[in-house]
Amino acid sequence: MKRIYTNIYPENRNGLPLKKSIFVITGLLLSTLTSALAASPFDSIEYRGNVTAELLGFSQPATHNGDHRLNTSISTEVEFYYPFSSGNSDLVVTPFVRVDQHDEERTHVDFREFLYRWNNDNWEIQAGLGKVFWGVAESVNIVDVINTRDAVEGILDNEKLGQPMIQLSWLRDQGSLDFLILPGFREQTFAGEDGRPRFPFVVDTSLADTSSFTSGRNVDFALRYTTTIDDWDLGFSVFDGTDRDPEFIPVFGDTPADVRLQPIYGQITQAGIDAQATLDSWLLKFEGIFQSGDLTEDHIELVTGFEYSFFGIKDTDADLGIIAEYLFDDRDAGISQAFQNDLLLGMRLALNDEDSTDALLGTIVDLDSQSLTFTFEASRRIGNSFKISANAVVWADTSEDPLLQLLSDEDYLELEVSWFF
Amino acid sequence: MKLANWQTDKQFLNSANCSKDEANIATLIESYGKDMDSKYLINQNIRNSSISSSVIKRIRMYSGVFVTTAFVFFATSITTPLQAETPEEKGLAIAIEADKRNEGFVDTTATMRMVLRNRAGRESLREMRSMVLEVTGDGDKSLTIFDEPRDVKGTASLTFSHATEPDDQWLYLPALKRVKRISSKNKSGPFMGSEFAFEDIASQEVDKYTYKHLKDDTLNGRDVFVVESYPAYKNSGYTRLISWIDKTEYYPLKTEFYDRKNSLLKTLKFSEYNQYLSKYWRAHRMDMENHQTGKSTTLSWADFKFQNGLKSSDFNSKSLKRFR
Structure with a gap:
């Protein structure tokens, strides 16, 4: 839940210099790439990608920011792939661009990947901007600490910013070892002043405190071992460096209403375990971390639960999955530990038709405050190249929850049309 | 054990x-x-x-x-x-x-193209690439990379098959860079919305069935054995299959599938056989017709290549991201 909430913190307009520099860097990289592509035999370049148009509708006018109830946005992500003639190395470049009607913070550019990859059977090196995924859970992946979230992208999307990295991997049938050197750090994005949904507080990225990274050794490290033993998939990871999830300090302005939040990025050391047992119709899942840091007390976090599938319900092709996950954080409840004692209950329906129609209905129950967060995601393919989807988030029974109460006017429905090429 | x-x-x-x-x-x-x-x-x-x-x-x-x-x-x-x-x-x-007669192929790569037709005649397309590694002493390892439809382009599935134990199966989702272990229980579910069930396209092991020779016959002018087989693994959607096997080359020409109520569900016809390395016969066209829904799927194979020097490291769930 922490991620869901941090996603929608608002932000002051002062983030512009950073954004400008991103545009400049992006422009330079793009022009470099374009000339590289032009100089090379063009037929060996492959690409795939999508253009997505999005319409966002809110149930209530906003009380704390722009009064719009509708927002439109368009985004594109293209993955360019250039295999080198040696046959065992390639370059993957994946620019992402979004233009948003209201939120200037959501109008942004990123390289999800700008990655040189080399492999020699059991050895693999990746260097550049990259993206990794660690973990097994459906609600939150607490062991997944390498990439900073691109939180302006949306509550239900798990979008990540490209992370500068050098990753060395040793792959064996028995298990695989990854060693990551992370020489750079990306700040999390937040919805802007005119962005929705968001909390009434402004997260002011211009105040962001990254001194623990810049004044430290400036390089983070991580190690991960994964293995499969029969029905079990296991992962063990260690991370030492800058926390990708910031803490927040309120900064008071001239009037009582003027409260902004300063994101502070601390240093953490974290050890994590993730495990999944795949037993017939059951997927049993566990993620656990022990974390210590300069801004947080030593603590553990857990996510554990199951997914059970009914295959071919009522003699149709459709599958129905039941998901339950419990989320625990042993720190006292605070603004950034929203998943302190929560339960996710979900239902996934896949029709398995030629249009891949599926839907996921979820409820997050805060067991302390009894507040509810409902999520809904559904999609289906249109023809061979288009896909439509509908997503919604609704908050309910938030009266006992001071944090979620602030979101009661932010219920929304999102419609998307994507063209894939 | x-x-x-x-x-x-x-x-x-x-x-x-x-x-x-x-x-x-x-x-x-x-x-x-x-x-x-x-x-x-x-x-x-x-x-x-x-x-x-x-x-x-x-x-x-x-x-x-x-x-x-x-x-x-x-x-x-x-x-x-x-x-x-x-x-x-x-x-x-x-x-x-x-x-x-199929022993010793070592490894195979091929491309697959599926045309799905519903009762109204509407078509949709699937394109995949397939890689198989023969494993001595266990079921084979196979890798399928999806090219069409385009929203799943780059998705890859990896299967370690076993005779009567459940297969091990992983799915790579390129947008998230996520590798997911998935349940292989869903044998009778449709593969990519087609009329081929997962059990139809899975690596086949003799232990997966018991058999009964029904009669000798001719089909399309060829002498055939007619053999009935009964799934020995759990969660099959079939009570039995009847296959028409070429007497000379021992490859199937036709198979009928009977559902859990023992009614005729589907017929699969194999055609356009080619022989590779003077030994291995491969059907380049498979037509599956569902008699109960009126839907059909044509699966066309191309670009068969054998003994490409594939290694077990190519069939590692961690190396799925290497493939395009």
């Missing part, structure tokens, strides 16, 4: 000369037979004692990854059949011979 132990203990079984000796088999049951699947195999073994040593051995894929009626034993070191061969023995012997 894991079925795989049967293969690793192959030498022991050979030296026991169990094919002739039910007492030896009984000993084997004692030492190995805690497990239902194994018991099943051994019982079958006893019933088919004239060819039993081959039953103990295991089983390969018939035609690349994806042939329904695959008959997959190898090693038919057989004793003299003094008694008249029963229909079950003959059916199994055909399966074993078919498997023997």
Whole structure:
């Protein structure tokens, strides 16, 4: 839940210099790439990608920011792939661009990947901007600490910013070892002043405190071992460096209403375990971390639960999955530990038709405050190249929850049309 | 006990000369037979004692990854059949011979194109690339990379197949860079919305079925065996399959699938066979028709290549991201 909430913190307009520099860097990289592509035999370049148009509708006018109830946005992500003639190395470049009607913070550019990859059977090196995924859970992946979230992208999307990295991997049938050197750090994005949904507080990225990274050794490290033993998939990871999830300090302005939040990025050391047992119709899942840091007390976090599938319900092709996950954080409840004692209950329906129609209905129950967060995601393919989807988030029974109460006017429905090429 | 132990203990079984000796088999049951699947195999073994040593051995894929009626034993070191061969023995012997003829392909790559047609005639397209690695002593490893439809382009599925134990299966989702272990229980579900079920395109092992020879016949002017087979693995959508097997080359020409209520569900026709490396026959076209829904799927294969030097490191869930 922490991620869901941090996603929608608002932000002051002062983030512009950073954004400008991103545009400049992006422009330079793009022009470099374009000339590289032009100089090379063009037929060996492959690409795939999508253009997505999005319409966002809110149930209530906003009380704390722009009064719009509708927002439109368009985004594109293209993955360019250039295999080198040696046959065992390639370059993957994946620019992402979004233009948003209201939120200037959501109008942004990123390289999800700008990655040189080399492999020699059991050895693999990746260097550049990259993206990794660690973990097994459906609600939150607490062991997944390498990439900073691109939180302006949306509550239900798990979008990540490209992370500068050098990753060395040793792959064996028995298990695989990854060693990551992370020489750079990306700040999390937040919805802007005119962005929705968001909390009434402004997260002011211009105040962001990254001194623990810049004044430290400036390089983070991580190690991960994964293995499969029969029905079990296991992962063990260690991370030492800058926390990708910031803490927040309120900064008071001239009037009582003027409260902004300063994101502070601390240093953490974290050890994590993730495990999944795949037993017939059951997927049993566990993620656990022990974390210590300069801004947080030593603590553990857990996510554990199951997914059970009914295959071919009522003699149709459709599958129905039941998901339950419990989320625990042993720190006292605070603004950034929203998943302190929560339960996710979900239902996934896949029709398995030629249009891949599926839907996921979820409820997050805060067991302390009894507040509810409902999520809904559904999609289906249109023809061979288009896909439509509908997503919604609704908050309910938030009266006992001071944090979620602030979101009661932010219920929304999102419609998307994507063209894939 | 894991079925795989049967293969690793192959030498022991050979030296026991169990094919002739039910007492030896009984000993084997004692030492190995805690497990239902194994018991099943051994019982079958006893019933088919004239060819039993081959039953103990295991089983390969018939035609690349994806042939329904695959008959997959190898090693038919057989004793003299003094008694008249029963229909079950003959059916199994055909399966074993078919498997023997597909042994030693090492690895295969190919492209697949599926055209799905619904009752109204609307078509949709699937394109995939397939890689298979033959594994001695266990089921084969296979990798499928999706190219069409475009929203799943780059998605890859990796399967370690086993004869009667559930397969191990992983899915790579390129947008998230996420590798997900998935349940392989859903045997009867549709593959990519097509009329091919997962069990139709899965790696086929002889142990996955029991067999019964029904009759000899002719089909399209070819002499064929007509063999009925019964899934021995859990969660199949079929009670039985009837296959028309070419008598000379031991490949299937047609298969009928009967659903859980024993009604005719689907018919699969194999055509455009080519031979590779002077040994391995591959159908380049498979037409599956669903008689109950009126839908059909045509699966076309192309670009078969054998012995490409694929390694087990290519079939690692962690290296799925390498493929395009």
